[in-house]
Amino acid sequence: MKRIIKLVGIIVAFAALIAITNPQAVQAAPSGYRVKVLNTIYSDDLPENAYHANLNSKAYIWSSKRYPFDKQKDFQRRLYKVSKLKGVTLFVQKTARVYHNRKSAIYYYVADKSNGYQGWVRPSALIKGFSPYGYQIIKEKWGHQSATFHAKNAKQNVGIWNWRHTKKRANLKNYPGANLYRLATVTMMHHQKQSTYYYVHLTPDGNSSKIISGYVSASQVEAGHNTNYPEIDYTSIDQFTDSADYNSYIQKGKKQKLAREIVKLFPxxxxxxxxxxxxxxDYDTFNNTSDGDPNPISKQGYTDIKQFPSIQKWLYAHEKASNATKLAGIKQLLDKEGYSASKRASMSGYKLGIQIVNNIKGYEDESRDATRWNGYVFILARPDGSS
Structure with a gap:
């Protein structure tokens, strides 16, 4: 008797092991449906897995268990009538054989791009290919896409759209100081015509914590940061193309009044x-890493660097003071260090390096909470080869 019990135990354990290790094991749904997954598709090739609704079909997309603790079960209820999904492209993620009432049939597990529509559906309810209606993303490229763009014409209506191209999230005409930071390049099809779009993050005035994300037509924007400086609070020093561009920012920037006055001190x-x-x-903390660590760069190309740490320290201690107070303090400290007006005017062999971020509304790197940005530094140096 003990040998029989032992044998039964071995058989039960073996059966349990098979059920655990078999990825295609039949799963019973509470509705009386049993689902046996035959194939899971991991391909990122959009055309390969794209289908759209057969608008003449009477079929439905059924509910599915989307994750282990999901309260929604496979075939628990009907979710969407296929004939109502005009303009929706669905991507096949799984193929399964479904058993019910001693019958079986093949079903696809499908989802649209945002997983707004998803569930089980009969293959006969679908047509291979992207939907011919509306805007469809038929190709996308992520990775190595980082670049800055701005509107070609700040006075023209340029929409930032949701991925279906049905809702305009922003109009660049209303954000003349906006920069667009590209994350992806996609191809959209509309009325059988293909166009290139960029998926971007829009910052309204160069430094706002408010970010608007969406798709913009590549034909309506151009590469490079926005140079409409009278409308821009702040532009990162790494965005400028050359000294002329940077000087234009200082001379025209909405928040560069103090910088303009300092530049005049070294005519x-x-x-x-x-x-x-x-x-x-190398001489300020504003551009430190998000962890607060210095991020120095090479000083190659410059000699005889003259810095003003006492002035910098004073400016940080008086960051809430008016521009007039700050300028008076700078002049007084320059005189104290031997840089009178005549001395400064005689320094024609020197270049001026400067970055002034003067009490500008900004945001914390991680939390995006509103804060004030302050950075004060200027130095002088001779370019290599100058006498």
Missing amino acids: NSPVDLGLSKIAAY
Whole structure:
């Protein structure tokens, strides 16, 4: 008798092991349906798995158990009538054989791009290919897409759209200082015509914590940061193309009044972008990493660097003071250090490196909470080869 019990125990254990290790084991649904997954599709090839609704079909998309603790069960209820899904492209993720009332049939598990529509459906209710209605994303490229863009014409209506191209999330005409940061490039099809779109994050005025995400037509934007500086609070020093561009920002920027006054104190020492980056990264803390660590860059190309740490310390201690108070303090400290007006005017062989972020509304890197940005630094140096 003991041998029989032992044998039965071995058989039960063996059966349990098979059930655990078999990925295609039949799963019973509480509705009386049993689902045996035959194939799971992991391909990112959109055309390969794209289907759209047969609008003449009377079929439904049925509910599915989407994750282990999902209260929704396979074939628990009907979710969507297929004939109502005009303009929706569905992607096959699984193929399964479904058993019910001693009959079986093949079903597809499908979902649209945002998983707004998903569930089990009969293959006969679908037609191979993207939906011919509305806008359809038929190709997308993520990774190595980082780039900055802005509207070609700030006065033209340029929409930032949701992925279905049915809701305009923003109009660039209303954000003349906006920069667009690309995350992906996609191909959209509309009326059988293909167009390139970018998936972007829009920052309204260069530094706002508010980000608007969506798709914009590539034909309506151009590469590079927005140079409509009178409308921009802040532009990262790494965005500028050359010294002329950076000087234009200082001269026209909405929040660069103090910087303009400091530049006037050195009338014969032109602003230099390369030296300004050295000032920002090597002699100030504003451009430190998100962990607060310094992020120095090479000083190659410049000699005889003159810095003003006492002035910098004073500015940080008086960051809430008016521009007039700050400028008066700078002049007084320059005189104290031997840089009188005549001395400064004589420094024609020097370049000026400067970055002034003067009490500008910004945000915390991680939390995105509103804060105030402050960064004060300027230095002088001779370019290599100058006498």
